Amino acid sequence: MDSGEFTKRVAIAVTIATVPFLLWYLRSVLLVAVGATLLSVVLDLLSRPLRWCRIPRAGSVGLAVLLLFGSLGATAYMFGTTLSSEMEDVLKRADIAAKTIADALQNSAWGVSLLQHVDASQLSLTSWAGNIASVSSSVFASLVVMIAMGAYMAAQPGVYRKEVRKLLPRRWASPLEAAAKHVVHSLQLWSIGQAIQMVLVGVLTTAAVWLIGLPSPLALGVIAALAEFIPYAGPFIAAVPALLVATAQGWSTLLWTLLAYIAIQQIEGNVLLPIIQRRLIAVPPAMILFSILAVSSFFGMAGVIFAAPISVMIYAALETMAPKERTAHAGSGQTQATSRHQARDHF
Numbered sequence: 001m002d003s004g005e006f007t008k009r010v011a012i013a014v015t016i017a018t019v020p021f022l023l024w025y026l027r028s029v030l031l032v033a034v035g036a037t038l039l040s041v042v043l044d045l046l047s048r049p050l051r052w053c054r055i056p057r058a059g060s061v062g063l064a065v066l067l068l069f070g071s072l073g074a075t076a077y078m079f080g081t082t083l084s085s086e087m088e089d090v091l092k093r094a095d096i097a098a099k100t101i102a103d104a105l106q107n108s109a110w111g112v113s114l115l116q117h118v119d120a121s122q123l124s125l126t127s128w129a130g131n132i133a134s135v136s137s138s139v140f141a142s143l144v145v146m147i148a149m150g151a152y153m154a155a156q157p158g159v160y161r162k163e164v165r166k167l168l169p170r171r172w173a174s175p176l177e178a179a180a181k182h183v184v185h186s187l188q189l190w191s192i193g194q195a196i197q198m199v200l201v202g203v204l205t206t207a208a209v210w211l212i213g214l215p216s217p218l219a220l221g222v223i224a225a226l227a228e229f230i231p232y233a234g235p236f237i238a239a240v241p242a243l244l245v246a247t248a249q250g251w252s253t254l255l256w257t258l259l260a261y262i263a264i265q266q267i268e269g270n271v272l273l274p275i276i277q278r279r280l281i282a283v284p285p286a287m288i289l290f291s292i293l294a295v296s297s298f299f300g301m302a303g304v305i306f307a308a309p310i311s312v313m314i315y316a317a318l319e320t321m322a323p324k325e326r327t328a329h330a331g332s333g334q335t336q337a338t339s340r341h342q343a344r345d346h347f
Contacts, residue, residue: 024298031299032146034306034313039150040157041187043068047154061155079218086219093215094244101247179320186281186316187309193276194308198228201268205238208260212253214245224264231288231308235265283308283315 023030043064050060153160161180165173202225210217220242227234239261246257291311295303 027299028142031303031306032142032149034310035146036149036153037313038187038191038306038309039146040153041184042191043150043154045188045191058155061151064154065151083218083222086216089216090219090223090241090245093248094241097244097247175320179317182320183313183316186312186319189281190283190309190312193280194229197268197272197276198225200272201225201228201264204264204267205242205261208264209242209257212246212256212260214242214249214253214257216245220245229308230304231292231311232285233292233304235261235268281312283311287311287315 043061046068047057047060047064050063051057055063161177165177168176202221205224206217206221209220214220220238223241224235224238227238230237239258242257242261243254246254288308288311291314292304292307295307295310299306
């Protein structure tokens with residue numbers, strides 16, 4: 001082996017060895033990249049009807065950005081005051097209920113033992129909300145970068161595809177491009193299904209707690225809808241403030257609230273999810289659970305928010321490695337060629 005070949009192999013080995021350390025050091029950047037990719041997929045879906053009207057891609061994406069944030073602003077203008085007051089009411093009532101529960105635990109031996117292992121500040125939803133607000137202010141710059149990256153990626157995907165192709169060996173370019181197209185298409189299907197699921201769960205929760213007679217039903221419905229973005233743990237997170245609010249209304253209200261959230265979870269798991277997965281995309285539950293553990297360990301608790309899209313991306317990439325075994329999604333009637341054709345618009 002000549003010295004040139006030896007140097008080349010040593011350089012490759014050193015590069016491979018440093019990749020894990022580089023990924024760990026840049027894990028926050030990777031999380032921003034995942035968020036930007038997901039946002040670009042959403043903007044591509046929103047801008048697609050505009051492109052049917054022969055509006056250029058960059059212009060349609062710009063209009064989609066205005067439509068998305070304009071809709072959020074209009075919603076905040078119409079319901080912001082009501083939602084803000086209801087959120088404050090939920091936090092206040094939940095804190096009172098948590099304090100009542102803590103006082104009741106002080107009267108029992110096992111309760112005192114339990115409280116010795118729990119920080120009293122952790123029982124306050126107001127402190128949780130304050131921590132979330134402080135974290136949000138600290139990552140505001142990352143959110144701005146994420147939005148800008150997502151908009152640029154959606155407006156000019158071909159530019160970034162060409163630049164990536166230049167960095168890859170010729171024999172890798174075509175397989176990786178096919179994998180990227182399949183990942184994008186899978187993210188599109190997942191985004192549609194997730195939006196439908198969040199809206200339906202939010203509406204069902206709002207209606208259920210309103211019928212039960214809980215105060216601030218709109219806030220509880222919004223909490224349930226947003227929590228749906230976190231797989232599996234979301235319904236439990238959403239149920240905590242509702243159950244704490246129901247505690248002050250009496251045991252019967254608490255029981256009805258618990259039954260309502262269990263019923264909504266069962267409807268979601270046994271009715272909504274099978275329909276959405278059959279029509280759109282299904283990721284094995286074990287893979288999502290493993291992704292939650294892996295993502296939380298690597299990125300921290302903030303990364304759990306992106307556990308589901310990361311699972312979809314990994315699962316779609318793995319599917320492209322076994323093209324002979326990959327079949328169309330159950331009931332969708334789409335072949336592999338159709339799936340790639342539908343994703344081609346994004347590139």
